[in-house]
Amino acid sequence: xxxxxxxxxxxxxxxxxxxxxxxxxxxxxxxxxxxxxxxxxxxxxxxxxxxxxxxxxxxxxxxxxxxxxxxxxxxxxxxxxxxxxxxxxxxxxxxxxxxxxxxxxxxxxxxxxxxxxxxxxxxxxxxxxxxxxxxxxxxxxxxxxxxxxxxxxxxxxxxxxxxxxxxxxxxxxxxxxxxxxxxxxxxxxxxxxxxxxxxxxxxxxxxxxxxxxxxxxxxxxxxxxxxxxxxxxxxxxxxxxxxxxxxxxxxxxxxxxxxxxxxxxxxxxxxxxxxxxxxxxxxxxxxxxxxxxxxxxxxx
Ligand SMILES: NC(=O)c1ccc[n+]([C@@H]2O[C@H](COP(=O)([O-])OP(=O)(O)OC[C@H]3O[C@@H](n4cnc5c(N)ncnc54)[C@H](OP(=O)(O)O)[C@@H]3O)[C@@H](O)[C@H]2O)c1
Numbered sequence: 380x381x382x383x384x385x386x387x388x389x390x391x392x393x394x395x396x397x398x399x400x401x402x403x404x405x406x407x408x409x410x411x412x413x414x415x416x417x418x419x420x421x422x423x424x425x426x427x428x429x430x431x432x433x434x435x436x437x438x439x440x441x442x443x444x445x446x447x448x449x450x451x452x453x454x455x456x457x458x459x460x461x462x463x464x465x466x467x468x469x470x471x472x473x474x475x476x477x478x479x480x481x482x483x484x485x486x487x488x489x490x491x492x493x494x495x496x497x498x499x500x501x502x503x504x505x506x507x508x509x510x511x512x513x514x515x516x517x518x519x520x521x522x523x524x525x526x527x528x529x530x531x532x533x534x535x536x537x538x539x540x541x542x543x544x545x546x547x548x549x550x551x552x553x554x555x556x557x558x559x560x561x562x563x564x565x566x567x568x569x570x571x572x573x574x575x576x577x578x579x580x581x582x583x584x585x586x587x588x589x590x591x592x593x594x595x596x597x598x599x600x601x602x603x604x605x606x607x608x609x610x611x612x613x614x615x616x617x618x619x620x621x622x623x624x625x626x627x628x629x630x631x632x633x634x635x636x637x638x639x640x641x642x643x644x645x646x647x648x649x650x651x652x653x654x655x656x657x658x659x660x661x662x663x664x665x666x667x668x669x670x671x672x673x674x675x676x677x678x679x
Contacts, residue, residue: 390536392416394449398442398465399456400427402512403481407455407541410516412436414540421445423465446472451534455481459488467495474500477530479538481506485559486552493526493551502530505551507558508542515541525553568597574638574647581641610669618667625664628655 392415397408400422408431412418418436420428428438439445446452446469456462462482466473478501480492489505496503503526510520520542524531531538531546538544547553572593576586610616635652638645645652654674663670 390414390539391534393451393534393537394419395451395453395537396421396445396449398422398445398452398454399461399482400431401456403508403515404453404455405431406512406515407453407481408436409434410540411453411537413516414537416537417449419445419448443469443472446476450476451537452476452478453481454478458482459484459492463492463495470499470501477502477504477527477534479504479506479524479530479534481508483507483558484555486555489525489555490550490552502527503551504530505554507554507561509558509561510542517542521545523547523554523557525549525555526551570647571597574643577643578638578641581643607667607669607672610667611672616663616666616670616673618665620667622668623664624655624658624666624668624670627668628652628659628664631655 394417395411396419397404397411398421400408400420404422405427408418408420412431412434418431419439420431420436421439421442422428425440428436432438437448439448442465452473454462454466456465459482462480462484466478473496478496480489480503484492493503493505504524505526507523508515508520509523514520522538522542522544524538524544525547526549528546528549531544535544535546547557572590575593576589579589580586610618631648631652635645635648638648651671654671657674658664658666658670
């Protein structure tokens, strides 16, 4: 295993317990172990700890015993239901310790878990992982954190082994909120790419050819994000440039029409067409394209 981040720098080397040894939990444990943290691991299905034990981790068959080995307990399982199923029976053992929770969930789930933790004397930090398993411990991995600032600061240098550690605030739901918002932007990009690939594919163009074109175009267009954000944050969508609702509706109607003509499904593009049409119907044709945000925020 190659660890490319921070392993030689001074950092916290607190004992850590990792609960959940799926693809992500295993990689988290590997990186912390290689970074010098005495690491205890537990997984529901026995056997998944074996490779980590071979690398020096302590495997435990009992979750309560695993927890009492470390002041810091990392939980990374499939979903919140699984996480709650694991931690609730061992609240007593977790009391006085810190839980950093990496399982992906909603902001509400994170806040509810933070409330549960506070009621049991457990310090709680929630995290959103902007990484895939092979990225963890390497440049490019990004971890978002929210919840207890004291705990985040105490363990921060060790957490930096996993990837860039960014803290968003005491509201435990914030890491999840940012995580899901960033993923929304990512999925929008991929969805747009898939639709575009289907369009050029109707003329026999390989997706590989289109990928380079799309990457260059989308990269250039990201420069417009702060411009749109300024309209959204001010709530004033008055614009003198051509990027109006009416201008974009016309362009977008053409995309939808071309898709239909070429036999490409419009499932991905029809919702934005509807949002633009709604803005025009409301008399906002001359407003900035960014006004689409208002329709999304209002739930239509
Ligand atoms: N993989 C990614 O690229 C990625 C990226 C970002 C975020 N995430 C998030 O990270 C979390 C973990 O993902 P992963 O890829 O590591 O998943 P995974 O490989 O499918 O592993 C799931 C883990 O959850 C455990 N688990 C499931 N149900 C359980 C239950 N009822 N009780 C106890 N343990 C249970 C599994 O234990 P068993 O071994 O016993 O089945 C396993 O350790 C998920 O929330 C995922 O959305 C994943």
